[in-house]
Amino acid sequence: MNSQQLESHVANLLVVDDTPDNLRLLSTMLSDKGYKVRGVINGEMALKAARSTPPDLILLDITMPQMNGYEVCQHLKADSRTSGIPVIFLSALDQVLDKVTAFAVGGVDYITKPFHLEEVLARVENQLTIQRLQKKLYDQNARLQESEAKERKKSQQLELALQQLQNAQAQLIQSEKMSSLGNVVAGVAHEINNPISFIKGNLSPVREYTEDLLRLVQLYTEDFPNPTAAIQEQLEAIDFAFLRNDLPKLIASMSIGADRIGEIVQSLRNFSRLDQAELKAVDIHEGIESTLMILHHRLKDEVEQRIIKVVKEYEDLPKIECYAGQMNQVFMNVMSNAIDALQSQKSWEKEADDSSHIPTITICTRLLSDFQVGIYITDNGPGIKEEIQQRIFEPFFTTKQVGQGKGLGLSISYAIIVGEHGGQLRCVSIPDQGATFAIEIPIYHSTKRFFEGDLGGL
Ligand SMILES: Nc1ncnc2c1ncn2[C@@H]1O[C@H](COP(=O)(O)OP(=O)(O)OP(=O)(O)O)[C@@H](O)[C@H]1O
Ligand SMILES: [Mg+2]
Structure with a gap:
């Protein structure tokens, strides 16, 4: 029952007293004031009645045979179905110890006999108001929690959306980065490929032409062992003996270098694999x-x-x-x-x-x-x-x-x-x-x- 229903609802009271006169008196008095009243004469019956239809308030006599009011109250508080029902104790005893016990076992108020009509009504009304207010507070809390949960869910959804957005952005940036790297690599590979093929292709005729030329010079030196002074001077100037020895080596290392560049170009093409997006x-x-x-x-x-x-x-x-x-x-x-x-x-x-x-x-x-x-x-x-x-x-x-x-x-x-x-x-x-x-x-x-x-x- 929510707090609004509770306000319009006629309070349901359970009166427990082993003295029939007291019971009758209280019941009549409270019924006359518009409450729905059920009366029982012992603890057992009280527990049964409270469990089957929980009342809004219980007026509970302390001194009863078999099970006294304190015990009844303890049972009520131990059971989740009845633990929230406020209990007002009734007793002729007016000793401090009893009041303390009454509160200790979970009672909310204490009325001493003989009853004064106005006092009973005031205390009952008081407890019912407290209960109503508590209910209201509880409802508001529940509503607050519900809306808080909704807000939390909303913010979680937002967080998720943000994360998805970040993921998408991350992928975009990276694929852009990689595809531009791929493009550069592929472009460089392509540009180098032509000149290097040209160099590699020409290196072998260069080697042959060089060998031919060297052989020709060799023939000249054999047929004309005494060169003119000008030729002799040039031979020394260019250190012909060293040149003849070094030129083939140079060409061989250029060929190795060109092969290496060729491999690099191949690797670059492999890496970019632009042709292999599938x-x-x-x-x-x-x-x-x-x-x-x-x-x-x-x-x-x-x-x-x-x-x-x-x-x-x-x-x-x-x-x-x-x-x-x-x-x-x-x-x-x-x-x-x-x-x-x-x-x-x-x-x-x-x-x-x-x-x-x-x-x-x-x-x-x-x-x-x-x-x-x-x-x-x-x-x-x-x-x-x-x-x-x-x-x-x-x-x-x-x-x-x-x-x-x-x-x-x-x-x-x-x-x-x-x-x-x-x-x-x-x-x-x-x-x-x-x-x-x-x-x-x-x-x-x-x-x-x-x-x-x-x-x-x-
Ligand atoms: N081998 C590793 N040893 C130590 N830390 C590593 C290693 N690999 C990754 N990390 C850690 O993981 C983090 C994330 O790596 P990730 O490659 O995603 O980003 P990044 O290298 O920082 O930046 P980006 O790759 O975008 O240039 C790194 O910042 C680093 O702290
Ligand atoms: Mg990294």
């Missing part, structure tokens, strides 16, 4: 290698002259059906983080303290089953503290200084591995010893669903 079976090691090549300059610390060692433990892997460009982004993000971690001040300091500590990135690939491969990228840097580990996949979470990290790399990698490929991306780290990022993906994209079911989050 699902394709690729050699994952090729992707790792081209990423390493792109990051090669970062493995060396120019100032400190220290080099990060890269250890590769590749297993024979079948071709993996995946979005190659996206997979390369993941390798790039995880390896960049490992390099950042190893180059952070702390790890270099560690190296200085401990000469046996060589900053190392270990890349390990494993065939996990007929359907799944694992790529494990480990660094022996400062590692990640437990409380940070829980947050590294959140978009925009970074511990790096402003301008050094946006906190996007891992959240995007997570979306690519888990969302796009139905795989798993996990981090295992022991602070001060390093971190391992485990990337596990299905070999066939058609098994993506199967592995997705297996995920259960991080």
Whole structure:
């Protein structure tokens, strides 16, 4: 019953007294005043009546055979159905101890016999008013809590929406970043490709022409062993003996250099994989290698002259059906983080303290089953503290200084591995010893669903 219903409702009273005269007197008096009154003559009956139809107030005699008023009150308070009903004790006794006991067992008021009509009414009305007000307060509280819960839910929904928005924004920024990196890489690769092919193509005729020319000079020196003074002078000026020896070597090293540039161009093209935005079976090691090549300059610390060692433990892997460009982004993000971690001040300091500590990135690939491969990228840097580990996949979470990290790399990698490929991306780290990022993906994209079911989050 709410407080409004309570106000319009006729109060329901239960009177408990073992003296029939008293009972009759009280009942009549209260009924005349418009209350609904039920009267019972002992404790047992009182409990039964209160439980079957809880009254708004109980007037309870203290001195009764079998169960006295205090006991009845204790039973009422112990039962959740009746514990909230106010009890006014009735007794002829007028001793301090009894009053104290009456309040101690849960009574709210105390009327001594013989009754004065006005006093009884005033006390009953008083308790009913208190009860009404309490009910009102309770209702208001409940309404307040309800609206608070609604507000909380609303703010949670807002928070969720904000998070989704941030995720979307993060993905946009990162894919923009990666696609512009991909574009630059692809553009550079394309631009270098033509001149380098031209150089490579011309190197072999250059070698032949040089050999021809040298042979011709050789013939001249054999047929004309006594050159004129001018020729002799020129031979000495250009240090012909050295030139003849060095020129073929120069051409050979230019050829090696040109081949190397050719490989780099191939790696750049592999990395950008702009031609492979669609699902394709690729050699994952090729992707790792081209990423390493792109990051090669970062493995060396120019100032400190220290080099990060890269250890590769590749297993024979079948071709993996995946979005190659996206997979390369993941390798790039995880390896960049490992390099950042190893180059952070702390790890270099560690190296200085401990000469046996060589900053190392270990890349390990494993065939996990007929359907799944694992790529494990480990660094022996400062590692990640437990409380940070829980947050590294959140978009925009970074511990790096402003301008050094946006906190996007891992959240995007997570979306690519888990969302796009139905795989798993996990981090295992022991602070001060390093971190391992485990990337596990299905070999066939058609098994993506199967592995997705297996995920259960991080
Ligand atoms: N190998 C690692 N060792 C130590 N901490 C790491 C490692 N990898 C990631 N972290 C921690 O995880 C955080 C989040 O990494 P994430 O790649 O998402 O963002 P970021 O590197 O800070 O910025 P961004 O990748 O956008 O440039 C990093 O700031 C760093 O604290
Ligand atoms: Mg990063």
